[in-house]
Amino acid sequence: MVSRNRSQVKDHLGSKVLNHPELRNTKATEYMSHEEKYRYNLSRATAMLKLIDEEGMDVNEISKVMSHTVSGFTTPDGNPLAVHQVMFVPTLMNQADDDQVSRWLGDVFNGTIVGTYAQTELSHGTFVRGLRTTATYDPASRTFDLHTPDVSAAKWWPGGLGTTANHAVVMAQLYTDGQPRGIHPFMVAIRDRETHRPLPGITVGEIGPKLGQNTLNNGYLLFDHVKVPRENMLMRNARVNEDGSYTKPSHQKASYGTMVFTRVAIALDTVDALQIAATIAARYSIVRRQGEPRDDGQEPQIIDYQTQQLKVLPHIAACYVLRASTARLWEHHTHVTSEVRGGDTALLPELHATACCLKALVTQDCSEAIEALRLSCGGHGYMTASRLPALYAYATAGATYEGENTVLLLQTARYLVKQAGGSHAPPAAGSAVTYLSRPADDTPFAVGSPAAYVAAVGRVARGRVTEVAAALQADRQTMPEADAWNQSLVQLVAAALAHGRYFVVREFAEVVSQQSSSRAIQQMLQLLFSVYLAHAVSRAEGDFITYGGLTPSDIRLNRRHLLRLLAELRPHMIPLTDAFDLPDRLINSTLGAWDGDVYRRMFEQASHSPLNTDEVPASFHQAMLRSKL
Numbered sequence: 275m276v277s278r279n280r281s282q283v284k285d286h287l288g289s290k291v292l293n294h295p296e297l298r299n300t301k302a303t304e305y306m307s308h309e310e311k312y313r314y315n316l317s318r319a320t321a322m323l324k325l326i327d328e329e330g331m332d333v334n335e336i337s338k339v340m341s342h343t344v345s346g347f348t349t350p351d352g353n354p355l356a357v358h359q360v361m362f363v364p365t366l367m368n369q370a371d372d373d374q375v376s377r378w379l380g381d382v383f384n385g386t387i388v389g390t391y392a393q394t395e396l397s398h399g400t401f402v403r404g405l406r407t408t409a410t411y412d413p414a415s416r417t418f419d420l421h422t423p424d425v426s427a428a429k430w431w432p433g434g435l436g437t438t439a440n441h442a443v444v445m446a447q448l449y450t451d452g453q454p455r456g457i458h459p460f461m462v463a464i465r466d467r468e469t470h471r472p473l474p475g476i477t478v479g480e481i482g483p484k485l486g487q488n489t490l491n492n493g494y495l496l497f498d499h500v501k502v503p504r505e506n507m508l509m510r511n512a513r514v515n516e517d518g519s520y521t522k523p524s525h526q527k528a529s530y531g532t533m534v535f536t537r538v539a540i541a542l543d544t545v546d547a548l549q550i551a552a553t554i555a556a557r558y559s560i561v562r563r564q565g566e567p568r569d570d571g572q573e574p575q576i577i578d579y580q581t582q583q584l585k586v587l588p589h590i591a592a593c594y595v596l597r598a599s600t601a602r603l604w605e606h607h608t609h610v611t612s613e614v615r616g617g618d619t620a621l622l623p624e625l626h627a628t629a630c631c632l633k634a635l636v637t638q639d640c641s642e643a644i645e646a647l648r649l650s651c652g653g654h655g656y657m658t659a660s661r662l663p664a665l666y667a668y669a670t671a672g673a674t675y676e677g678e679n680t681v682l683l684l685q686t687a688r689y690l691v692k693q694a695g696g697s698h699a700p701p702a703a704g705s706a707v708t709y710l711s712r713p714a715d716d717t718p719f720a721v722g723s724p725a726a727y728v729a730a731v732g733r734v735a736r737g738r739v740t741e742v743a744a745a746l747q748a749d750r751q752t753m754p755e756a757d758a759w760n761q762s763l764v765q766l767v768a769a770a771l772a773h774g775r776y777f778v779v780r781e782f783a784e785v786v787s788q789q790s791s792s793r794a795i796q797q798m799l800q801l802l803f804s805v806y807l808a809h810a811v812s813r814a815e816g817d818f819i820t821y822g823g824l825t826p827s828d829i830r831l832n833r834r835h836l837l838r839l840l841a842e843l844r845p846h847m848i849p850l851t852d853a854f855d856l857p858d859r860l861i862n863s864t865l866g867a868w869d870g871d872v873y874r875r876m877f878e879q880a881s882h883s884p885l886n887t888d889e890v891p892a893s894f895h896q897a898m899l900r901s902k903l
């Protein structure tokens with residue numbers, strides 16, 4: 275099938291999903307039991323999987339229909355097949371060799387094999403090298419013995435593992451010839467394909483309720499000396515031969531490839547959640563009137579309060595800016611992956627550093643923004659039916675899974691300090707870190723000039739990175755490496771975030787400069803960019819004085835400038851959120867529907883409460899009698 279890019283597929287596939295016979299009729303799930311919710315979300319997830327198969331979708335198309343915009347409609351409580359689709363299948367495609375791909379992929383695509391990605395254990399998530407599930411090769415039987423040494427090494431968290439998957443890619447410590455060889459992926463059958471009962475030696479189940487996404491179906495898994503054929507180690511990178519001899523991968527972290535992909539997907543996808551939240555808050559802020567009536571006799575729309583503008587509008591600008599950089603990262607990942615498959619891993623270190631940094635920056639910004647947008651809707655934002663709590667629960671999970679954000683930022687910082695110290699291979703042309711080896715951009719700061727802001731953001735990144743690199747270097751002379759590193763952790767994280775911010779604003783500067791189809795669009799993009807930049811400065815004023823070359827007077831001017839820009843943006847707020855092109859059924863919020871009929875919708879949703887079915891619910895009398903009141 276011809277590959278179509280993300281924006282081109284939106285309408286075509288969006289309407290296919292919305293009008294699909296098994297998906298178009300939705301039910302409210304708030305009052306369902308855990309089991310009923312799972313059944314509802316699983317049957318819809320299965321229909322989606324069939325649709326993906328029938329349409330022969332490519333990865334860009336799948337990314338669209340699996341995006342939070344669409345999956346909030348298909349699987350509102352979490353997709354029990356998300357990890358199958360987003361991690362299990364890509365792991366097979368990229369880490370299985372050609373024979374293995376042809377052996378398994380037919381069954382994966384016809385739905386006979388449903389998988390998960392089982393890496394995290396009860397006692398180890400972050401420190402992957404510390405995982406304790408073992409896979410010990412026995413040349414006599416040509417099998418691996420998969421074993422969980424004790425309960426703390428139980429796999430814990432994998433999505434879909436609870437009750438859905440019958441296979442798992444298990445990340446385990448490989449032993450051959452009595453030698454530890456590090457973490458490698460193994461394809462393991464965990465449930466019978468016919469009966470779905472756990473196979474011998476396997477203990478598996480669901481881990482229990484969470485802050486959100488309760489039908490992701492996260493599970494636990496233990497192995498009691500389970501025998502797995504040699505051919506089930508994924509062998510595109512490292513190999514174990516029949517006699518037990520071991521061939522190393524071309525890159526030491528080749529087996530971490532799925533994590534890089536998923537970080538890129540999460541960064542892209544969390545912006546979808548922010549777009550939905552921003553649309554809800556924008557629409558509600560127009561409809562909601564409260565306060566002393568003005569000259570026209572009407573109470574003011576809450577968006578006309580300056581404080582409300584600050585709560586809502588910068589996040590609309592962020593949707594545009596973060597969408598551009600995450601989309602670029604997605605394209606870059608596709609390019610680097612094809613290079614890596616061809617044996618060239620030169621671009622991998624920087625891709626890893628950028629994916630870590632953007633996943634962390636975007637999930638942090640988006641979860642903070644969604645919480646601010648929820649608060650901007652006052653009491654009604656606290657209601658489940660506003661959809662804002664679920665959007666927050668989704669975005670904040672992204673700050674933890676696929677690499678806890680602090681830990682990922684430290685990976686980026688490690689790359690940056692090496693670049694700043696010249697101890698890494700020099701960056702390739704077009705690299706995002708060349709600024710570290712060049713003199714600082716001394717464009718003077720001027721309020722109102724986006725180029726001057728971008729230069730200042732660059733000086734902050736450069737200043738943060740070079741300062742912490744120097745501190746680390748000095749500490750290394752006087753203390754062990756681990757202590758020196760620990761001594762600088764907070765500054766390293768700040769440096770990585772500053773680098774991420776610079777990456778994001780440079781990407782958007784390019785988008786603005788390349789936009790040539792319409793003068794009006796370019797002006798609007800410039801306004802959005804100015805809001806984003808002024809807001810970025812206002813959130814980190816200390817950094818901009820310390821490293822960015824701004825004076826206290828610049829800071830004061832920027833504060834006023836930001837508020838003026840917000841007033842300028844305010845009339846465009848609704849068109850800018852309408853442009854996200856989100857139909858009401860995808861937004862699914864009492865507060866965020868297109869017609870603004872908020873109060874009627876709130877009453878309508880209250881009518882679904884089971885406690886309103888009878889005037890006096892039977893449970894009231896039962897509880898009162900039991901407590902003898």
Ligand SMILES: CCCCCCCCCCCCCCC/C=C/C(=O)SCCNC(=O)CCNC(=O)[C@H](O)C(C)(C)COP(=O)(O)OP(=O)(O)OC[C@H]1O[C@@H](n2cnc3c(N)ncnc32)[C@H](O)[C@@H]1OP(=O)(O)O
Nearest residue numbers: 336337340360399400401402527530539543626675676677
């Ligand atoms: C088709 C689908 C489309 C989808 C569309 C959108 C839908 C999106 C929906 C999203 C739903 C997603 C559901 C998600 C479910 C969640 C799943 C999970 O959470 S799976 C588990 C994830 N776990 C982690 O991420 C663990 C985090 N920890 C690590 O990754 C590692 O432990 C570490 C990187 C922190 C450290 O690794 P370690 O081996 O200890 O390495 P060092 O720190 O010593 O570094 C050595 C060297 O290696 C380099 N390195 C590290 N990682 C990589 C990598 N991945 N790639 C390349 N290089 C790497 C590191 O930089 C060092 O380099 P050096 O040159 O030596 O400095």
Ligand SMILES: Cc1cc2nc3c(=O)[nH]c(=O)nc-3n(C[C@H](O)[C@H](O)[C@H](O)COP(=O)(O)OP(=O)(O)OC[C@H]3O[C@@H](n4cnc5c(N)ncnc54)[C@H](O)[C@@H]3O)c2cc1C
Nearest residue numbers: 391392393394398399400431432433674675676677678680
């Ligand atoms: C909803 C959800 C779905 C998930 N799905 C899957 C899945 O499908 N498959 C799977 O394998 N896993 C999955 N996970 C697990 C997830 O990947 C881990 O929880 C995540 O990687 C964080 O690891 P951790 O829990 O060990 O956190 P910890 O590392 O224990 O983090 C706790 C604190 O310690 C700090 N910390 C830890 N190490 C360092 C360090 N070196 N330097 C500084 N600070 C440090 C962290 O910053 C954090 O503040 C899922 C998790 C969630 C929440």
